[in-house]
Amino acid sequence: DTAVSQTPKYLVTQMGNDKSIKCEQNLGHDTMYWYKQDSKKFLKIMFSYNNKELIINETVPNRFSPKSPDKAHLNLHINSLELGDSAVYFCASSQPGGTLNEQFFGPGTRLTVL
Amino acid sequence: DAKTTQPPSMDCAEGRAANLPCNHSTISGNEYVYWYRQIHSQGPQYIIHGLKNNETNEMASLIITEDRKSSTLILPHATLRDTAVYYCIVRGLAGNMLTFGGGTRLMVKP
Numbered sequence: 001d002t003a004v005s006q007t008p009k010y011l012v013t014q015m016g017n018d019k020s021i022k023c024e025q026n027l028g029h030d031t032m033y034w035y036k037q038d039s040k041k042f043l044k045i046m047f048s049y050n051n052k053e054l055i056i057n058e059t060v061p062n063r064f065s066p067k068s069p070d071k072a073h074l075n076l077h078i079n080s081l082e083l084g085d086s087a088v089y090f091c092a093s094s095q096p097g098g099t100l101n102e103q104f105f106g107p108g109t110r111l112t113v114l
Numbered sequence: 115d116a117k118t119t120q121p122p123s124m125d126c127a128e129g130r131a132a133n134l135p136c137n138h139s140t141i142s143g144n145e146y147v148y149w150y151r152q153i154h155s156q157g158p159q160y161i162i163h164g165l166k167n168n169e170t171n172e173m174a175s176l177i178i179t180e181d182r183k184s185s186t187l188i189l190p191h192a193t194l195r196d197t198a199v200y201y202c203i204v205r206g207l208a209g210n211m212l213t214f215g216g217g218t219r220l221m222v223k224p
Contacts, residue, residue, distance in 0.1 A: 090158070
């Protein structure tokens with residue numbers, strides 16, 4: 001019954017590799033997000049995406065790209081991984097607009113770049 | 115979105131009320147106050163939100179001052195499971211993305 005799921009939970013890889021993190025939501029939401037939480041525990045938005053619009057935080061390197069095969073999935077592709085990409089990545093989803101717009105978060109993927 | 119200021123940490127005795135303050139002095143008229151929490155190693159979890167009236171749900175109460183420049187999240191009977199980082203976020207209806215600050219690390223002690 002998991003609302004927002006992510007795979008893998010842990011990912012260890014070498015610098016320079018390309019990797020993907022998958023996210024799926026079964027809530028029927030139209031909007032999905034990716035957040036990054038660094039070692040200092042600050043949570044930062046990376047992307048907001050629905051079937052009409054991709055909003056990118058301007059601080060995100062273009063090595064990061066979200067790809068959505070359908071409304072229930074938003075995968076995160078990372079090219080040429082760097083040491084500084086090590087972090088926990090959270091996927092989230094919500095319905096756009098309205099007064100609530102509660103976001104549901106996945107359990108996170110801990111990425112370690114060696 | 116307006117910036118928020120929260121104390122970095124607080125302690126609370128188990129069974130007592132936990133009152134977590136948040137300052138948002140630059141909040142504008144159409145911005146809501148949201149509270150999320152993050153229990154260790156988990157994704158953030160929505161708690162409550164409000165515009166200007168006080169709000170209550172099964173998890174917590176939200177008290178917003180009349181000038182809307184500050185608010186308090188109240189956990190009426192804190193349990194050990196409430197130990198988490200609590201984030202106060204101010205956001206307008208137009209935006210979807212949440213901007214998290216440093217939050218308050220609440221430690222509930224037996």
